[in-house]
Amino acid sequence: MTGQEKLERGYRRVLACYPRSFRSDSEDEILAVLLATAGEGQQRVRLAEAADLIRGALRMRLRPASRPPRAVRGAVRLVCVGAVAQLAAAVTMIVTAASVRAALARQPDISVALRHQALSLLVFRAIGAVVAVGLWLLMAWALSHGRDAARLVFASFFTLITLTSLVALAQHGATYAAADTIASSAVWAIALVTVVLLFMPQSSRYYREAARQAAHS
Amino acid sequence: MQEATFLILTALADGSQHGYGIIADVRQISDGRVKLRAGTLYTALDRLRADGMVEVDKEEIVEGRLRRYYRLTPAGAKLLAEEAVRLRANATAALRRLNPGLAGGAA
Numbered sequence: 060m061t062g063q064e065k066l067e068r069g070y071r072r073v074l075a076c077y078p079r080s081f082r083s084d085s086e087d088e089i090l091a092v093l094l095a096t097a098g099e100g101q102q103r104v105r106l107a108e109a110a111d112l113i114r115g116a117l118r119m120r121l122r123p124a125s126r127p128p129r130a131v132r133g134a135v136r137l138v139c140v141g142a143v144a145q146l147a148a149a150v151t152m153i154v155t156a157a158s159v160r161a162a163l164a165r166q167p168d169i170s171v172a173l174r175h176q177a178l179s180l181l182v183f184r185a186i187g188a189v190v191a192v193g194l195w196l197l198m199a200w201a202l203s204h205g206r207d208a209a210r211l212v213f214a215s216f217f218t219l220i221t222l223t224s225l226v227a228l229a230q231h232g233a234t235y236a237a238a239d240t241i242a243s244s245a246v247w248a249i250a251l252v253t254v255v256l257l258f259m260p261q262s263s264r265y266y267r268e269a270a271r272q273a274a275h276s
Numbered sequence: 277m278q279e280a281t282f283l284i285l286t287a288l289a290d291g292s293q294h295g296y297g298i299i300a301d302v303r304q305i306s307d308g309r310v311k312l313r314a315g316t317l318y319t320a321l322d323r324l325r326a327d328g329m330v331e332v333d334k335e336e337i338v339e340g341r342l343r344r345y346y347r348l349t350p351a352g353a354k355l356l357a358e359e360a361v362r363l364r365a366n367a368t369a370a371l372r373r374l375n376p377g378l379a380g381g382a383a
Binding site for chain 2: 081085087088089090091092093095096107108111112113114115116118119122
């Protein structure tokens with residue numbers, strides 16, 4: 060393999076970070092420019108070149124195809140707030156798990172089966188909270204990239220938490236801890252505002268346009 | 277507007293150019309100060325094309341590789357003109373304050 064081929068292979072490896080649409084459109088072109096600007100006898104991708112290419116790839120992947128309208132940007136910001144709140148909940152759950160376990164161990168009158176049940180519920184909820192953080196972030200990404208399906212998923216999610224909160228309140232309204240009620244009301248309020256923002260006329264126009272562009276490319 | 281974007285648009289202001297041509301031109305316009313790298317150039321071009329500021333003028337194959345020439349769209353020319361006027365106003369204000377006697381009568 061000649062030095063030039065080696066260099067070209069190195070560039071291609073870094074260019075693999077770019078979105079597929081960009082690569083199929085411009086990979087050969089940018090490669091030609093990279094080879095033209097490379098130093099005499101250069102055989103390896105320089106660190107500064109790689110850093111510049113990776114930064115470009117990140118920027119291309121993170122930015123939406125067209126700037127979403129204000130309502131959508133607001134909604135995305137609220138979904139990010141949701142992700143942060145969820146993260147806080149997950150961390151609290153994991154941190155307090157140990158003390159809950161210790162408290163359970165100190166209770167001699169609890170049966171082994173019940174203790175097991177309580178512990179697995181704890182693990183289950185902690186894993187669920189971590190997964191939920193990922194889902195919130197995925198939601199924020201999809202909403203800011205004009206995915207109409209994400210809007211419907213969020214609306215379904217909102218309906219779901221509304222219904223479960225109502226059922227929970229009806230079943231044991233008075234016994235609910237105040238902190239729990241306040242936290243879930245806050246989440247519900249954030250989700251409500253997000254849904255309203257997502258279904259405003261200017262938002263709907265943005266999602267329709269994004270779907271049309273996706274169908275074309 | 278970032279300086280790289282401003283200089284790319286300036287490089288295209290008097291005719292179409294291909295990627296390497298833009299890099300060389302930007303270097304010359306900025307007196308050797310701005311050395312655009314390929315990643316920066318193509319990320320900016322991708323954005324400018326998506327926004328309708330720049331478009332592909334023509335394509336040719338050189339040494340088996342695609343070479344694209346880019347040009348400003350009317351919207352791109354307008355954007356560049358507005359930015360240039362804004363920068364000039366800022367520069368004039370700065371010079372006037374630094375040097376009341378000399379820059380006061382400019383423009």
